[in-house]
Ligand code: 5AD
């Protein structure tokens with residue numbers, strides 16, 4: 001059948017869509033770019049915040065209209081929202097034929113057959129404790145970066161977070177299998193690998209920990225950069241910092257979710273670290289990897305957050321000076337501990353005001369941190385034409401900063417030396433260094449390992 005697959009949410013969902021493509025192609029299904037060419041419309045959904053749900057319900061409304069005109073269109077809701085709102089979707093959205101959670105993708109061919117052949121609805125909610133899809137080779141879209149999920153699920157149960165309920169228990173993939181995937185990725189021409197997990201610190205497979213895995217992936221010939229997301233501040237392995245500092249292929253960027261700077265809020269969130277422990281960790285990271293860039297996630301308006309708590313969060317942001325931050329208003333998620341135990345008592349307008357303040361403060365910090373880059377020369381991995389001006393390129397530094405520049409000789413996947421000559425809040429601008437400029441030889445990495 002002809003399948004249209006739309007992905008919402010995080011990188012893990014992007015990766016899962018690559019798995020879904022692979023599973024369905026191996027059952028002779030094909031993929032189309034336009035919804036109006038499709039016989040099956042699949043939405044791979046996200047449940048992390050309320051606005052993710054709203055976007056998907058909006059999309060389902062579109063599909064309702066379409067299904068009136070095309071009666072045999074099969075509609076499937078997959079992924080986190082499917083797992084989280086399975087009854088609601090099954091009962092209240094009569095247009096939905098298939099509902100399948102993140103551990104059920106291998107059953108999709110069966111579910112599609114059932115829904116298209118006999119008109120029966122197909123549902124599969126099971127969360128497996130073992131499924132890692134390590135036997136499936138994801139079908140990636142061509143590009144510069146390839147994601148590899150090294151583990152699935154999460155056991156941390158932060159009280160605001162739905163992930164432990166939508167993705168189930170934490171399980172790590174075998175390192176040999178991950179390294180084999182990295183070899184395939186390199187052979188396909190990808191230059192960068194990003195290792196994905198809800199909490200990569202707890203990656204463990206027999207004797208191997210996450211630092212060992214990073215080193216093994218970095219040894220893969222053809223892979224020039226290795227990134228990861230995300231670690232948890234509570235159990236950040238010091239060994240990983242030393243490994244990162246010593247290995248030039250391991251990118252000097254850490255996404256370290258703060259969530260809140262107030263001890264009482266952190267406690268209610270079940271983050272299991274204090275403000276001071278977070279600050280000490282940042283100092284240690286910067287002492288071991290001085291050139292590191294740090295980014296974060298912050299939630300404002302969590303249950304019981306007072307003005308004083310919020311000021312503490314701003315205080316940590318100002319003290320740490322993250323290079324950039326993702327900032328969110330708290331939204332209660334079904335099944336979570338916070339939704340069951342705490343009142344969502346910060347008024348919506350206060351959440352909005354706090355979010356605006358966070359954004360203002362972070363914008364000034366990002367500007368300041370970017371401004372000091374002017375004059376520096378960075379090796380930039382060319383990614384794609386710049387969105388604003390397709391004559392220019394967007395690339396990234398090792399620290400994951402976006403750089404826009406002009407170079408008529410470059411192409412995606414090249415490494416070029418760029419001198420930064422202007423800095424904005426979100427991106428840097430630069431010019432290719434012509435003095436001594438050279439495209440780096442592609443095979444230098446064998447000397448690194
Ligand atoms: N409300 C708001 N933000 C949330 N996040 C996770 N759950 C919620 C929620 N219920 C944010 C956290 C997390 C990021 C991926 O999404 O900051 O790190």
Ligand code: SF4
Nearest residue numbers: 154156157158161163
């Ligand atoms: Fe959610 Fe916390 Fe797990 Fe991250 S570590 S996925 S925030 S429960």
